[in-house]
Amino acid sequence: MPTQMEHVSNRLHSMPAAPCKNLFDAFLRAFAPSSEKNEIACALRKLAQPMSIGKGRTVPLDPAQDALVYIGSGAMKLIACASSGREQIVAFHFAGELVSVPAGAWHSYGLCALTESDVLTFPADPFLEVAAAEPAFLGVLLERSLAALHRCRDKAVGLGRKNAQERLASFLVGMAGRIGSIEPGKCLLELPMSRRDIGDSLGLTIETISRQFSELRQSDLIETTGRSRVLLRDPAALAKRAGHI
Amino acid sequence: MPTQMEHVSNRLHSMPAAPCKNLFDAFLRAFAPSSEKNEIACALRKLAQPMSIGKGRTVPLDPAQDALVYIGSGAMKLIACASSGREQIVAFHFAGELVSVPAGAWHSYGLCALTESDVLTFPADPFLEVAAAEPAFLGVLLERSLAALHRCRDKAVGLGRKNAQERLASFLVGMAGRIGSIEPGKCLLELPMSRRDIGDSLGLTIETISRQFSELRQSDLIETTGRSRVLLRDPAALAKRAGHI
DNA sequence: TTCCAAATTTGACATGGATCAATGCAGCGA
DNA sequence: TCGCTGCATTGATCCATGTCAAATTTGGAA
Numbered sequence: 001m002p003t004q005m006e007h008v009s010n011r012l013h014s015m016p017a018a019p020c021k022n023l024f025d026a027f028l029r030a031f032a033p034s035s036e037k038n039e040i041a042c043a044l045r046k047l048a049q050p051m052s053i054g055k056g057r058t059v060p061l062d063p064a065q066d067a068l069v070y071i072g073s074g075a076m077k078l079i080a081c082a083s084s085g086r087e088q089i090v091a092f093h094f095a096g097e098l099v100s101v102p103a104g105a106w107h108s109y110g111l112c113a114l115t116e117s118d119v120l121t122f123p124a125d126p127f128l129e130v131a132a133a134e135p136a137f138l139g140v141l142l143e144r145s146l147a148a149l150h151r152c153r154d155k156a157v158g159l160g161r162k163n164a165q166e167r168l169a170s171f172l173v174g175m176a177g178r179i180g181s182i183e184p185g186k187c188l189l190e191l192p193m194s195r196r197d198i199g200d201s202l203g204l205t206i207e208t209i210s211r212q213f214s215e216l217r218q219s220d221l222i223e224t225t226g227r228s229r230v231l232l233r234d235p236a237a238l239a240k241r242a243g244h245i
Numbered sequence: 246m247p248t249q250m251e252h253v254s255n256r257l258h259s260m261p262a263a264p265c266k267n268l269f270d271a272f273l274r275a276f277a278p279s280s281e282k283n284e285i286a287c288a289l290r291k292l293a294q295p296m297s298i299g300k301g302r303t304v305p306l307d308p309a310q311d312a313l314v315y316i317g318s319g320a321m322k323l324i325a326c327a328s329s330g331r332e333q334i335v336a337f338h339f340a341g342e343l344v345s346v347p348a349g350a351w352h353s354y355g356l357c358a359l360t361e362s363d364v365l366t367f368p369a370d371p372f373l374e375v376a377a378a379e380p381a382f383l384g385v386l387l388e389r390s391l392a393a394l395h396r397c398r399d400k401a402v403g404l405g406r407k408n409a410q411e412r413l414a415s416f417l418v419g420m421a422g423r424i425g426s427i428e429p430g431k432c433l434l435e436l437p438m439s440r441r442d443i444g445d446s447l448g449l450t451i452e453t454i455s456r457q458f459s460e461l462r463q464s465d466l467i468e469t470t471g472r473s474r475v476l477l478r479d480p481a482a483l484a485k486r487a488g489h490i
Numbered sequence: 491t492t493c494c495a496a497a498t499t500t501g502a503c504a505t506g507g508a509t510c511a512a513t514g515c516a517g518c519g520a
Numbered sequence: 521t522c523g524c525t526g527c528a529t530t531g532a533t534c535c536a537t538g539t540c541a542a543a544t545t546t547g548g549a550a
Contacts, residue, residue, distance in 0.1 A: 160448030
C-alpha cells in the first residue's frame with residue numbers, strides 16, 4: 001500500500017524524536033503562551049502522546065475515555081458512525097487545531113487523516129485536571145470549544161434545512177475562510193478531501209456532490225482543476241447561494 | 246394576546262426584585278460553588294440581566310455581541326434562521342443550563358421560550374473576562390460547552406444520515422434522558438414543545454413527525470396522551486430504532 | 491357543558507436526492 | 521510515455537419525504 005510506504009519513509013528522514021519536541025512546543029505556544037517551561041507544561045508533556053498518522057489512517061485512541069488531539073500538521077476528518085455502517089463526517093480539522101473526541105457516546109467517533117498528519121493525543125480528563133490550574137489556558141480552551149460549537153451548529157442548520165446546492169456552496173465558502181488563499185474578489189482552494197468525504201460531511205451522496213459541482217461550474221461560480229483545486233470566482237455570490245443571511 | 250397577559254401578571258405577583266436575586270444565587274451555586282460572595286460574584290452580578298420570558302417570546306439580545314443565557318426555570322429552544330425564513334432548531338435547553346448564543350454568524354440565532362422562563366443574560370466577552378480569574382468556574386464552563394458540542398455532533402449525525410423514524414426515536418430517547426421520569430423498563434415524558442418544534446429540530450415537516458408518531462404507536466413502542474405526554478414502553482428497543490450503536 | 495381556534499392526524503400526489511449502471515478521466519507507477 | 525486503477529461524472533429510475541388539502545382532536549374560553 002503506497003500510503004503506508006510514504007508514511008514510514010517520512011518518519012525515517014524526519015527523525016522520530018525531533019518532531020515530538022517541536023510539536024509539543026508548538027502546542028504550548030498556541031494554547032498556553034504564558035506557561036512555557038513551568039510545571040503545567042511538564043505535566044502536560046507527560047500526558048502527551050506524539051504520533052504521525054498516515055493518509056487514510058485513524059488515530060489510535062483508548063475507546064474507554066474521551067480524548068483531546070492537537071493537530072500539529074496535516075488535515076483530518078472527525079467521523080461518527082451510526083448503526084449499519086453509515087458514516088457522517090462531523091467536522092474537518094486542520095493544523096493548529098485541538099479536537100475533542102468523545103468516547104462512549106450514542107455514535108462512535110474516530111479521527112482520520114486526510115493527509116499525513118502529526119498529532120499529539122491527550123486523555124481528556126487528566127488533561128483538563130492539569131489545565132484547571134492555569135486560567136489563561138482554560139480560557140483559550142473554552143474559546144476554542146465555543147468556536148467549534150458554533151461551527152457545529154451552523155453545520156446542523158445546513159444538514160437540517162438546506163438543499164444540495166446550498167450545502168455545497170456553504171461548504172466551499174466555509175473552507176475558503178479556513179484554508180483558502182484570498183485574492184480580491186476570488187479565492188483559490190486546494191481541497192484535501194475527496195468527493196466522498198464532502199458527501200459524508202454534507203449528508204449527501206458522491207453523485208449528488210458531483211452534480212452540484214457541475215451546476216456551480218455551469219453557473220460560472222467556480223472553476224475546478226483536477227480533483228482538488230477549486231477557484232471561487234465570486235465568493236459573495238456563492239455565499240448568497242449558500243443561504244447565509 | 247394571552248401569553249402577553251400571563252407574562253405581565255406573573256411578573257406582578259412574583260415581585261420583580263426577588264426572583265433576580267434567587268436566580269443569580271442559583272446560577273452561582275451551579276457554576277461557581279466556591280466563589281459565592283467574593284468579588285467575582287459581584288462583577289458577574291453587575292453583568293447579569295435578569296428577565297422573565299413569556300411562552301413563545303424570544304430573549305431580547307444585543308445583535309452586536311455574543312451572549313450567554315442562564316435558564317433558571319422553564320424550557321427554551323435555540324433557533325437559527327437561514328435565508329428565506331427557514332428555521333432550524335439547533336438545541337433545546339432546560340432549567341439549570343447555560344446557553345451560548347452567537348451573534349453575527351452565518352445564520353442568525355435566537356433563544357425562544359417554550360414555556361414561561363426566568364433567565365439571566367450576560368454579554369459573553371465581559372463575562373468570560375471576569376470568569377478568567379476563577380479556574381474552577383472556567384472549568385465548569387468548559388465542561389458544559391464540551392457537553393453541548395458533543396450533543397450538537399450527535400444531532401448532526403442524525404440530520405445527515407438518519408431517516409425520519411430514526412430521527413424521532415433518537416429525539417425521544419434523548420429527551421427521556423434529560424427530562425423523562427424514569428421507571429424500570431419504561432419512561433414517561435411530558436414534552437414542552439409542539440410537533441412543529443420537533444420537526445424544526447429534526448429537519449422534517451410536521452406531517453412527517455405526525456406519521457412517525459403513528460408508526461411508533463402502531464409498533465407498541467410508545468403511547469401518547471393528549472398533545473404532550475409520551476410513554477416510552479421500551480426505551481432500549483427505541484434506542485435500537487434510533488440507529489445508535 | 492358547549493364551543494371554537496389551533497394543533498394534529500390522515501390522505502393523495504409531487505419531487506429532490508438516492509440508487510444503480512456505465513463511461514470518462516486523473517494521477518501514479520513502470 | 522503508456523497503461524492501469526480508482527475517483528469522478530453523467531444518465532435513468534425509484535422512493536422517502538415534502539407539499540397540498542381535508543378531517544379530526546385537543547385544550548382552553550365562554
